[in-house]
Structure formats: structure tokens, C-alpha cells
Amino acid sequence: MSRSLLDVPAVRDYLGRRLLCSIKTEQKILALTFDDGPNPRHTPQLLSLLASKGIHATFFAVGKRVRRFPEILKATHEAGHEVGNHGDHHVALSLLPPALLRREITRCGEAIEQTIGEKPRFLRPPMGWINGFVLKTVRELGYEPVIGSIHPRDSRRPGREAIIERVQSRVEPGAVIILHDGGWWLGVDRSQTLEAVDVLTDQCLEAGYRFLTLSALSAAGDRW
Ligand SMILES: [Zn+2]
Numbered sequence: 482m483s484r485s486l487l488d489v490p491a492v493r494d495y496l497g498r499r500l501l502c503s504i505k506t507e508q509k510i511l512a513l514t515f516d517d518g519p520n521p522r523h524t525p526q527l528l529s530l531l532a533s534k535g536i537h538a539t540f541f542a543v544g545k546r547v548r549r550f551p552e553i554l555k556a557t558h559e560a561g562h563e564v565g566n567h568g569d570h571h572v573a574l575s576l577l578p579p580a581l582l583r584r585e586i587t588r589c590g591e592a593i594e595q596t597i598g599e600k601p602r603f604l605r606p607p608m609g610w611i612n613g614f615v616l617k618t619v620r621e622l623g624y625e626p627v628i629g630s631i632h633p634r635d636s637r638r639p640g641r642e643a644i645i646e647r648v649q650s651r652v653e654p655g656a657v658i659i660l661h662d663g664g665w666w667l668g669v670d671r672s673q674t675l676e677a678v679d680v681l682t683d684q685c686l687e688a689g690y691r692f693l694t695l696s697a698l699s700a701a702g703d704r705w
Pocket of ligand 1: 607
């Protein structure tokens with residue numbers, strides 16, 4: 482099995498005490514999450530795919546992309562998906578001085594709120610870069626910090642089969658799956674992710690799992 486940092490028990494334990502990683506539950510429920518959009522090519526494709534299966538997911542949007550593609554975020558929200566804050570420019574929050582850190586968080590939140598009429602509940606720090614000060618600031622600004630529990634590193638495009646295998650080998654009740662509908666540049670190719678999501682969702686639904694938004698998932702049990 483190809484491991485990610487989230488597979489190391491001590492890392493998972495450390496993070497789980499500080500951010501939402503997954504939920505303790507015996508129900509067969511999962512959250513699918515997508516980062517780095519809205520993306521003009523892949524987000525609409527994903528919305529159609531998820532709609533065809535009746536699945537709701539959570540999209541962690543980047544502020545500058547929200548300002549450029551507000552209609553895509555609006556469509557995401559109107560389709561019943563949850564929207565989260567992923568920073569205004571997708572920079573490592575733990576490297577920023579306090580004023581810039583606050584600005585990265587609040588400006589993305591404002592862009593989302595102006596577009597869909599709601600302030601997001603969750604924030605996922607770009608690339609998972611955190612420290613105690615970042616987490617304190619995220620909470621002071623009214624957000625719940627989130628990472629997830631399954632990180633198949635689809636953004637590196639390891640191939641559809643690798644993404645499927647990395648997720649399937651880790652699926653368990655209450656898991657939060659981290660995937661990407663966007664990337665550093667707008668022309669990024671996320672077709673592997675889209676193809677993997679198509680297969681994975683069918684496999685999980687057949688195995689009796691249901692997909693919930695992060696808010697719905699976190700209401701269903703305690704955090705790890
Ligand atoms: Zn990201």
C-alpha cells in the first residue's frame with residue numbers, strides 16, 4: 482500500500498485532536514471532498530457526475546477562483562453541496578504573518594458568502610500546512626478546521642487505478658476523502674480524479690455506503 486502521512490497512527494492521532502479528520506460511527510457513511518476549485522472544466526463535470534448518482538459532497542473553494550467563476554460556485558451550492566473555505570490564494574497559512582493570515586482566511590470567506598449567501602462552516606488549510614497559531618486564528622474567525630482521513634494524492638495524477646486502490650483500501654465508516662477538482666493552474670487535468678470518482682462511488686454505494694456533506698457527517702458521530 483502506498484502510504485500518506487495520514488496513514489501514520491501518531492500523525493493521525495496528533496491531527497485528530499486538533500482538526501476534523503474523520504468521525505467515529507458504525508454507520509456506513511462517508512464524506513467526499515474536493516479542493517482547489519471552482520475549475521471551469523472539471524467542477525461542472527463533477528457536478529453532473531454526482532447529480533447522476535444523487536450524491537452530495539463538500540467543495541473547498543479558493544477565493545481568487547470564486548471571484549473568477551462565481552456562477553460555478555453558485556451552481557455547486559444550488560445542487561445541494563456544501564462549500565468550504567480553502568484560503569484566498571492557496572498559500573501555506575503557517576508561513577504567513579498574522580495580518581496576512583487573517584486576510585487569506587477572511588477574503589476567501591467573504592468571496593464565498595457574497596456568491597452563495599452563506600458563510601462556510603469549515604476551513605481546510607491549503608496543503609495541510611498548519612501550526613497552533615493558524616488553528617487558533619481559524620477558530621477565532623469562526624471556522625472549524627478540517628483535514629480528512631483518506632488522502633490518495635490524486636493531485637499528483639498517479640493514475641485512475643492508483644487513486645481507486647488508495648481510497649478503497651482505507652474506506653471505513655466516518656471517513657473523509659480528500660480529492661481535487663482544481664489545481665495550481667486553471668488548465669490542470671483532473672480527468673483521472675473524475676474517472677476514479679465514477680468507479681469509487683459506484684463501489685461504495687454497492688457496499689452500502691452513503692455519501693454526506695461534511696456538516697451532515699459531523700452531526701452523525703464524535704470526532705476521532
Ligand atoms: Zn488545495
